[in-house]
Amino acid sequence: MTTDSTLRFGAQTDEVTSLLRIVNLVRTGEATTRPEIGKVTGLGRGVVSQRVDQAIQIGFLGDGEFGASSGGRAPRTLRFRAEQGRIVICALGAAHMRVGVAALDGDILEHTHRTWDIAQGPEKTIDAVMSLIDDVLKKDPKVPVWGVAVGLPGPVDFASGQPVAPPIMPGWNAYDVRTPFEERFNAPVWVDNDSNLLALGERARRRDSLADLIYCKIGSGVGAGLLSKGRIHRGANGAAGDIGHVRVSDSDVQCRCGKTGCLEAVAGGWALVRDAEQAIHEGTNSSLGPLVKKGALSLEEITLAAQAGDALAIALIQKSARVAGETISALVNMFNPGVIVIGGAMGSAGEVFLAEVRQRVYELSLPLATRDLTITLSVNDEREPLRGGAELAREQLFDVTFPRWFAEGRPSPERAAVPA
Numbered sequence: 166m167t168t169d170s171t172l173r174f175g176a177q178t179d180e181v182t183s184l185l186r187i188v189n190l191v192r193t194g195e196a197t198t199r200p201e202i203g204k205v206t207g208l209g210r211g212v213v214s215q216r217v218d219q220a221i222q223i224g225f226l227g228d229g230e231f232g233a234s235s236g237g238r239a240p241r242t243l244r245f246r247a248e249q250g251r252i253v254i255c256a257l258g259a260a261h262m263r264v265g266v267a268a269l270d271g272d273i274l275e276h277t278h279r280t281w282d283i284a285q286g287p288e289k290t291i292d293a294v295m296s297l298i299d300d301v302l303k304k305d306p307k308v309p310v311w312g313v314a315v316g317l318p319g320p321v322d323f324a325s326g327q328p329v330a331p332p333i334m335p336g337w338n339a340y341d342v343r344t345p346f347e348e349r350f351n352a353p354v355w356v357d358n359d360s361n362l363l364a365l366g367e368r369a370r371r372r373d374s375l376a377d378l379i380y381c382k383i384g385s386g387v388g389a390g391l392l393s394k395g396r397i398h399r400g401a402n403g404a405a406g407d408i409g410h411v412r413v414s415d416s417d418v419q420c421r422c423g424k425t426g427c428l429e430a431v432a433g434g435w436a437l438v439r440d441a442e443q444a445i446h447e448g449t450n451s452s453l454g455p456l457v458k459k460g461a462l463s464l465e466e467i468t469l470a471a472q473a474g475d476a477l478a479i480a481l482i483q484k485s486a487r488v489a490g491e492t493i494s495a496l497v498n499m500f501n502p503g504v505i506v507i508g509g510a511m512g513s514a515g516e517v518f519l520a521e522v523r524q525r526v527y528e529l530s531l532p533l534a535t536r537d538l539t540i541t542l543s544v545n546d547e548r549e550p551l552r553g554g555a556e557l558a559r560e561q562l563f564d565v566t567f568p569r570w571f572a573e574g575r576p577s578p579e580r581a582a583v584p585a
């Protein structure tokens with residue numbers, strides 16, 4: 166009896182393994198016709214045909230166009246049915262939230278956003294996110310959600326999906342972010358730091374699956390997402406890339422994390438606002454004066470003023486760039502990226518910021534580490550974090566969840582959505 170069921174399970178495993186392989190070959194475009202699949206997998210014609218029929222029957226693959234003929238009858242191409250499932254993405258910032266829905270190929274179908282103070286705590290915030298998700302899913306409520314990606318503006322333990330002592334998110338420490346989404350959608354949920362999402366979005370935009378890239382997000386806070394050969398480097402606990410709280414030289418200003426002399430306490434958006442206010446109170450002439458009086462100064466306003474030639478704004482942004490450049494050069498020496506992307510609100514300062522960072526990095530880094538280095542600004546598109554979230558969910562879904570679903574012998578979206 167035991168032997169019997171073991172054998173049956175073994176046979177089924179072979180079958181689902183080749184089925185998964187075929188679905189993935191078509192999905193990634195490595196092999197899109199039956200003869201190509203045979204060539205790549207080494208499976209016989211009959212087996213390929215049987216597995217492809219199975220994949221079509223359970224809804225993963227569909228028939229596409231006829232491919233190029235090599236003399237005889239042109240083989241029919243197959244396509245992965247990206248429209249059969251949805252990925253929900255929630256990108257939370259300190260002061261706003263964005264929500265989107267993507268097809269399984271990462272194409273963003275719908276998105277929306279609203280201002281929101283993340284300091285309102287996890288329960289209220291997640292309620293607000295859920296109601297935005299309802300809005301974006303309204304258009305086609307029948308398509309099942311296959312995965313959910315959540316980006317948070319603080320350190321996240323990726324394995325548990327819990328924020329860890331996030332400096333600007335009171336009430337979120339060790340909060341179980343994953344469960345409410347799992348319960349709502351009955352689908353796998355991944356929670357990650359927002360800089361990691363941005364780095365993955367950049368990988369997708371560049372179509373560079375093997376990118377060695379650092380995405381530096383410089384907004385109110387400062388963080389970085391590290392890609393090594395296309396994979397996010399999260400470190401042992403998910404803290405990798407949290408450069409905002411690296412100590413910089415010659416500074417003892419108080420940081421909001423409780424330490425002193427952190428990068429973001431000198432170069433982050435809130436630090437620049439603090440310094441601008443102080444300079445203006447001390448009598449410095451600047452176009453930012455009226456905003457300071459109203460108490461409405463923000464990093465965005467400072468970058469706009471710098472673009473318009475305001476001397477104080479330019480000086481503040483250059484100072485931020487010099488200090489950030491110092492920390493980035495340490496990363497360059499250690500990590501040897503091919504590309505550094507500067508994003509976040511500071512990206513709008515453009516060349517004023519970029520030129521100074523470049524100079525600092527080339528000055529302080531090893532020649533070999535900067536030989537082929539590109540330092541560039543992000544594309545400044547509000548959908549960036551959503552694309553990154555879709556990328557995260559796709560990566561996890563196809564690399565981790567898919568094999569499990571297939572191994573459990575339930576490779577159909579409907580059945581897959583039912584918990585084991």
Ligand SMILES: [Zn+2]
Nearest residue numbers: 410420422427
């Ligand atoms: Zn700090």
